[in-house]
Amino acid sequence: LPMARHQSCHDTKCSGTTEQCHNPSAVRHRSPKGRSITGTVPREWPGPVIAQSMMTKSKVLAFPVLLEELQTLRRQGKRIVFTNGCFDLLHPGHVRYLRAARELGDVLVVAINSDASVRRIKGPKRPLVPAQDRAELLAALEMVDYVTIFDEDTPLDLIEKIAPDVLVKGGDWPPDTIVGASVVQARGGVVRSVPYAAGYSTSGLVKRILERERECGVPSTR
Numbered sequence: 001l002p003m004a005r006h007q008s009c010h011d012t013k014c015s016g017t018t019e020q021c022h023n024p025s026a027v028r029h030r031s032p033k034g035r036s037i038t039g040t041v042p043r044e045w046p047g048p049v050i051a052q053s054m055m056t057k058s059k060v061l062a063f064p065v066l067l068e069e070l071q072t073l074r075r076q077g078k079r080i081v082f083t084n085g086c087f088d089l090l091h092p093g094h095v096r097y098l099r100a101a102r103e104l105g106d107v108l109v110v111a112i113n114s115d116a117s118v119r120r121i122k123g124p125k126r127p128l129v130p131a132q133d134r135a136e137l138l139a140a141l142e143m144v145d146y147v148t149i150f151d152e153d154t155p156l157d158l159i160e161k162i163a164p165d166v167l168v169k170g171g172d173w174p175p176d177t178i179v180g181a182s183v184v185q186a187r188g189g190v191v192r193s194v195p196y197a198a199g200y201s202t203s204g205l206v207k208r209i210l211e212r213e214r215e216c217g218v219p220s221t222r
Contacts, residue, residue: 059139060132060147063158066109069146070162079105082164084155086113088127090137093197094170100194101168102143110138111158114151121153154179167191 061069070080083101087094087110102108112134118127127134135147150158159167159180167184168191175181175191184191 059145060135060149063148063150063161066146066148067161070107070109073107078107079166080162080164081105081108081166081168082111082155082159082162083108083168083170084111084113084150084158085170086118086122086127087134087138088118088122088129090134091201093201095141096197097170097194098138098141099143101166101170101192102145104166104168104190104192107145108143109146109148109162109164110144111148111150111155112138113153114149117151117153156180156183159183163187163189165189169193170196 074080081101081104083098085094098108098110112131113121113127115127115131118131129137131149135149138144139147148158156179160183164184166189167178167180169178171193172195173193175193178191178193181191
């Protein structure tokens with residue numbers, strides 16, 4: 001009788017009883033019981049992974065391209081929501097705030113500061129994550145429809161050109177102090193401030209990381 005092979009392995013020569021499959025292209029993975037086993041990578045894996053990556057990257061647009069997309073969506077009657085920030089070291093506070101922002105309309109546009117812009121605002125040691133990586137992470141979130149990168153210190157020029165129906169800022173900002181508020185309100189739009197979830201901040205994460213490194217005796221490179 002042919003020897004039974006473990007469920008995840010596509011190698012017909014694999015007995016499922018040894019650590020190493022006979023197929024040299026096999027890769028190590030875990031059985032349901034946690035035992036380390038190996039098996040060939042299913043051929044169907046790369047397709048969805050590549051498709052997801054392409055979909056994520058298609059959300060990150062240069063500003064002129066974004067404007068064209070939004071004009072089309074506005075003709076379809078979509079309600080455009082705009083927000084911005086550095087989004088350095090993405091954390092649950094960001095995710096909750098973006099989800100709340102998305103619920104205020106049909107399309108959520110997130111504009112992030114470029115690396116040069118972040119350095120001017122936060123100092124020479126920031127950002128911790130480059131702009132293209134920050135954009136990719138944000139684009140991977142299901143509530144985010146589009147991401148664009150801007151080099152100015154504020155997003156005022158973007159807001160004037162996009163003319164969003166809803167302008168959202170994370171934190172406890174009074175609406176009338178939010179950059180672009182008067183522009184949006186003059187066009188009949190809405191300005192909202194969405195409080196961050198307590199206990200989450202990039203600065204707090206950096207502080208905890210450095211404290212843990214000191215506790216473990218790891219030399220700081222900052």
